[in-house]
Amino acid sequence: MTERIAVYPGSFDPITNGHLDIIERARGLCDRLILAVLVNTEKQPLFSVEERIALIGDNVATGNGARVEVREFSGLLVEFAQSVGARMIVRGLRAMSDFEYEFQMALMNRRLAPRVETVFLMAKEEYSYVSSRLVKEVARLGGDVSALTPPGVARALRRTFTPS
Numbered sequence: 001m002t003e004r005i006a007v008y009p010g011s012f013d014p015i016t017n018g019h020l021d022i023i024e025r026a027r028g029l030c031d032r033l034i035l036a037v038l039v040n041t042e043k044q045p046l047f048s049v050e051e052r053i054a055l056i057g058d059n060v061a062t063g064n065g066a067r068v069e070v071r072e073f074s075g076l077l078v079e080f081a082q083s084v085g086a087r088m089i090v091r092g093l094r095a096m097s098d099f100e101y102e103f104q105m106a107l108m109n110r111r112l113a114p115r116v117e118t119v120f121l122m123a124k125e126e127y128s129y130v131s132s133r134l135v136k137e138v139a140r141l142g143g144d145v146s147a148l149t150p151p152g153v154a155r156a157l158r159r160t161f162t163p164s
């Protein structure tokens with residue numbers, strides 16, 4: 001039987017509990033789930049790609065369903081997806097505000113690679129307002145984000161934003 005391979009792409013700068021929730025849901029839909037971490041040269045991430053991959057680390061090692069691998073990628077997402085044999089791109093949808101950007105990306109990706117489907121999954125309502133951007137902003141201003149991220153991420157944010 002052909003292995004169902006899915007790619008869940010993102011900046012993951014840093015990974016949040018919302019991402020983890022999407023990962024758990026996606027695991028039930030494929031045999032192999034590849035988290036594709038964008039190297040992003042344009043977006044100036046807070047954490048380097050190596051740090052972002054390390055922060056994802058153990059959080060995705062266990063659990064039911066598909067095995068999860070973490071890889072970095074640059075260039076076109078659909079090219080990466082095709083290079084690993086994936087037929088499915090997973091994206092999380094939160095509020096309507098995500099929709100326009102996601103819709104455009106999904107249709108552009110479909111134009112580039114018609115055989116690769118984008119599948120949208122909804123995270124738990126309690127994470128519907130959680131984004132890496134807001135988590136970083138709150139942490140930078142000294143707020144507590146420990147309920148919204150894995151513990152290692154909350155620690156890394158504290159280290160990053162605590163004046164030495």
Ligand code: PNS
Pocket residue numbers: 009010011012038075076077078104105106108109
């Ligand atoms: O978590 P993010 O930052 O919303 O993820 C965005 C991501 C990585 C999915 C998107 O920027 C992407 O796919 N970048 C790769 C470049 C690409 O393929 N661009 C054309 C997509 S329409």
